[in-house]
Amino acid sequence: MSVSDHRHDEGLERVLGPTGFEITCEQCFELLDQYVELELAGADADAHLPGLRTHLDGCPACREDHESLRALVIADQG
Amino acid sequence: MADSAAIAVAAPPARPSERAERIEREGYARRVTDRALEADPVRARTEPDSRWWLTVLRADGPEREEAIARLHELMLRAARFEVGRRRAALSHVRGDELDDVAMQAADDALMAVLSKLDHFRGESRFTTWAYKFALLEAGVRLRRRAWQEREVVLEPDAWIEFGDRDGSVHAELESSELLGHLKAAIDSSLTAHQRRVFVALALNDVPIDVLSERLGTTRGALYKTLHDARRKLRAELAANGLVEPNSDEKGRSR
Numbered sequence: 001m002s003v004s005d006h007r008h009d010e011g012l013e014r015v016l017g018p019t020g021f022e023i024t025c026e027q028c029f030e031l032l033d034q035y036v037e038l039e040l041a042g043a044d045a046d047a048h049l050p051g052l053r054t055h056l057d058g059c060p061a062c063r064e065d066h067e068s069l070r071a072l073v074i075a076d077q078g
Numbered sequence: 079m080a081d082s083a084a085i086a087v088a089a090p091p092a093r094p095s096e097r098a099e100r101i102e103r104e105g106y107a108r109r110v111t112d113r114a115l116e117a118d119p120v121r122a123r124t125e126p127d128s129r130w131w132l133t134v135l136r137a138d139g140p141e142r143e144e145a146i147a148r149l150h151e152l153m154l155r156a157a158r159f160e161v162g163r164r165r166a167a168l169s170h171v172r173g174d175e176l177d178d179v180a181m182q183a184a185d186d187a188l189m190a191v192l193s194k195l196d197h198f199r200g201e202s203r204f205t206t207w208a209y210k211f212a213l214l215e216a217g218v219r220l221r222r223r224a225w226q227e228r229e230v231v232l233e234p235d236a237w238i239e240f241g242d243r244d245g246s247v248h249a250e251l252e253s254s255e256l257l258g259h260l261k262a263a264i265d266s267s268l269t270a271h272q273r274r275v276f277v278a279l280a281l282n283d284v285p286i287d288v289l290s291e292r293l294g295t296t297r298g299a300l301y302k303t304l305h306d307a308r309r310k311l312r313a314e315l316a317a318n319g320l321v322e323p324n325s326d327e328k329g330r331s332r
Binding site for chain 2: 011012013014015016017019020021022024025026029031032033034036037058059060061064065068069071072073075076
């Protein structure tokens with residue numbers, strides 16, 4: 001087997017997590033409100049807060065927190 | 079390179095990873111906040127509602143009491159919002175119990191917000207900042223409640239027993255003939271604690287807040303262990319040409 005056989009193996013990628021720089025759970029929580037508002041304002045949140053999206057890709061709990069906060073802020077705006 | 083949440087990427091112009099590593103060293107939160115504020119002038123530091131919240135919550139007497147009551151309503155709204163999002167996965171839990179969970183989460187979130195008022199720097203609206211505390215408190219409680227009657231198998235080798243679970247990662251990997259390679263890497267690369275944490279979180283999908291409760295640790299500590307384990311496994315599998323290497327190990331001779 002080679003890299004070309006498996007680089008798109010979604011199961012393995014999910015198990016091994018993201019490869020790039022990522023912040024910690026504590027940093028993610030600290031910045032989550034800012035990230036959500038940047039997202040909803042149409043700004044490039046990932047450029048402003050590097051490593052946060054990668055952390056969300058690797059941490060299901062923080063990802064759920066992000067999805068909930070984003071949904072709640074959107075509900076408030078509606 | 080030591081296993082760490084801060085991953086070095088040295089080759090220019092590899093931005094934003096390079097920039098991120100530097101920011102991490104210099105004090106991540108403050109640096110990126112300042113950069114974001116420069117880039118996006120529409121910030122909560124000039125937002126009237128946030129200033130009002132800070133003013134009344136720092137006042138004395140009835141004004142503060144009224145503000146705290148309103149803040150609790152806000153926290154309860156957020157906690158109930160989270161309960162609503164997760165209700166389908168908690169269909170076996172009585173409604174009044176879920177109401178209690180929401181109320182407990184709101185109570186604890188209120189205390190957290192009040193104790194951390196000085197930490198609010200205005201990078202977002204005050205309500206957005208406060209909401210995250212209620213969502214976190216509610217989310218942690220609901221994840222733990224959902225797993226309350228479920229066993230968490232912590233033996234490092236127990237994951238093999240789960241190989242026939244429907245729809246599991248094991249099944250996906252088994253079908254792609256990677257299971258043996260992954261198991262060999264787990265056995266050869268990880269410590270017993272890393273194996274235990276990796277198997278529970280990455281293979282058996284145990285919520286990290288459930289595992290942290292059972293092991294008496296924190297989400298952050300467990301995620302660090304998971305992160306280190308993943309890096310070791312990816313390095314091991316990449317050395318055998320099975321996956322892409324870690325981003326800071328690309329181009330290194332094997």
